[in-house]
Amino acid sequence: MSGLQGFAEHGIIRDLAFAILAGALAIIAALVVHHLLFRLLHRIAVRSEGAVDDMLVDTLARPSRWAFAALALVLTAREIPALDDIWERVAGFAMPALVGWMALAVFHAFIRAMTERTDISDADNRRARRRRTRLAIFSRIGTGLIVFVTVGLMLLSVPGVRDIGVTLMASAGLVTLAVGAAAQPALKSLIAGLQMALTEPIAIDDIVVIEGETGRVEDIKSTHVVIRTWDERRLIVPTIKFLDTSFQNWSRSGTGLTGTVMLYLDPMTEIAPLREEFARMVKASPLFDGRVSHLQVTNMTHEAIEVRLTMSAAHLGALGELRASVREGMLDWLRRRSLQDEGAAEGA
Known part of the structure; x- marks a missing residue:
């Protein structure tokens, strides 16, 4: 009986070692394919006139490397049951993270490319400043949404978190009130950012006067606006303030x-x-x-x-x-x- 048990244990160890070796070889092969593919894509992007493809290739290089490794493990696990058992334990956590990372990389590459195409150095740059403002606001809102969805999908793969979610759904009324009260500032800032992007009371590089201070809008975030004054100070003004109070915008209709x-x-x-x-x-x-x-x-x-x-x-x-x-x-x-x-x- 002990001999059979030892043989079984030896077989399990052998299968596990084979699974690890096969997974390692699959990852190495995937990394080699990724290196060759992106080397070719980089050459193609360099020869093209536009800068969008260059940014896209550079931004996707790192997350896609891990995505190739994950794809190699998935394909290998189909043929090796021991590796399939190991992969099932981490797939629910790793795959949403990789997909979210890829989506975030593509989104940021797109925003960077569009921002590079908006030149605000010209004298009459009102349209370019409005476009850059919208890109900055949508970039932060989109990043927050992608991270939120990715983290949510990753947490759902943890059994304990899923059980907690089911329990909370049973008391949905109290949870809704609690979450609504806790998330009110964040939701207010998010709505204010969307309003800022749609109504455009200010744009990046606008000259504004608020609370007696005159300065240039340096950056617009989802929660606050950064204003640079003539003496190089930075005023941090809540975004909602530009929607709730009056202020002067000297360059809304033009730069003159x-x-x-x-x-x-x-x-x-x-x-x-x-x-x-x-x-x-x-x-x-x-x-x-x-x-x-x-x-x-x-x-x-x-x-x-x-x-x-x-x-x-x-x-x-x-x-x-x-x-x-x-x-x-x-x-x-x-x-x-x-x-x-x-x-x-x-x-x-």
Whole structure:
């Protein structure tokens, strides 16, 4: 009897060793096939003009390597019962992970390719910025959904988790209330992200003013928006705030901006020469985009008059430099004119 038991144990060990060896050889063969296939695909992608296929090949190389190994194990397990028993124990956990990884890789490659095709360096980049904003928001929402579904399928392969799920379904009313209360912030952020992508109150690279702070929209995430101010600070503003409160968007309809410079002068100052000098100075500046240029006296007291110089530029950086140069130039012109008037008065 002991001899039969030993023979059986020896047979089991032999079958297990054979199964492991066959699985290892199958994985090695699959990796060799994967290497040759992707080497060929990489050469084809390099020779093509577009960048989409290059990104797709590079992104899929790593997850597909494991997918090839899993496929080799599946095909080998059909012929070897011992390997089939081992594979059945891990397939429910490994296969959803591999499928989710592949789906995530394809999705990210697509988003990267579409983002590369949206150039926001041009002066009139409103359409490109709107497209990049939608891609950024959908990328985060899609990534979250793929990860959620993948983890859910992986957990369902664990018997204990499946039993817990069946138990919870029996008390679905309480579970629904509890999950709804716990997931309310996350669902609110998800809905806010979808609203942001569909209604587009802001886009990446927009100039906005919110809570007294002016800055450029640097990134839009599902939960918050990153705004870069002129002094390189980063404001982290909840996404929902752009849907619930009022804010200013200076570049919603275009990249061109209009700014002002205020001068406080003597009430006896002649306006006509001042206007001529301002018009000459603005037109001579390469920062001026030719849209708006005018001078107005907006207020007056017994001590001074308020003169507003309005000018426009193609974008925020150009407008800031234009305002500074006009302010400095006008002050220098006023100083020189004052010295000339004093010299003329002394000569008389």
